[in-house]
Amino acid sequence: MSEIYQTLIVTREPDGLVLCTLNRPERLNAMSPELVDELHLFLDRLHDDTSARVVLLRGAGRGFCAGLDLQVQSGGSSTLRPSISASLRGQHKIAELVIKMRRLPQPFIALVHGAAAGGGFALALAAFIRIGLGACDIGSSYFLPRLVGASVAAELLLTGDFIAAPRALATGLVSRVVPDAELEKAGREMAAAILRNSPVGVRLTKDCLNWSLDAPTLEAAIAMEDRNQILASQSGDFREGVRAFLEKRPPRYTGD
DSSP states (O other): OEEOOSSEEEEEOTTSEEEEEEOOGGGTTOBOHHHHHHHHHHHHHHTTOTTOOEEEEEESTTOSBOSBOHHHHTTTOTTOOOOHHHHHHHHHHHHHHHHHHHHSSSOEEEEOOSOBOTHHHHHHHHSSEEEOOOOOOTTHHHHHHHHHOHHHHHHHHHHOOOOOHHHHHHTTSSSBOOOGGGHHHHHHHHHHHHHTSOHHHHHHHHHHHHHHTTOSSHHHHHHHHHHHHHHHHTSHHHHHHHHHHHHTSOOOOOOO
């Protein structure tokens, strides 16, 4: 099943996998106002959609996302600039995409190839899992030190240098690097591994990981884990998982 957008291609598969493709390849999928609006619409639709379990986020054409489309923002002229208030509203609207991605119950897998700059880099950082990779913006100063440590984050943010795939893998910025031709296959394999687990368990796990990033103490993180384990143990999927294990068969989870 597909949804109709102008700057996105969204396809939903029967197993709960959702593919969202940024579809402005002529502009390296740079973020125009329309693309930002449609991403908000897509994310809002996911919020209460229990049939959507994992999202693959990717870019059409030669790159993932080149960041903000400056040509569109300036009306095609470098001499025309929006007001500070208008710019701040636009910046907040883009930043809210990252917040929504982190708050949604579905894990996001970013299939990053070619350029991932500015807002595109922030979208990749906000994704739950990252595969492959080609300045302080839209949550980068929050996520980056937590992923790679303060030293590497400072280098990348202060210099603005691009980071190539091998070093991105070595620093823990990405979880896996594969050739471009194998990117979707690797993403689907990772999604399938997530989809084998109970829907309730996956949602609670993402929730716990998000909150644990800022947990003040080990005890606070463990309290969150304890809560999630008790909640998960009350679900029908937990009982189905136990039965499947004892009967040596794949579980048939329903999300209950």
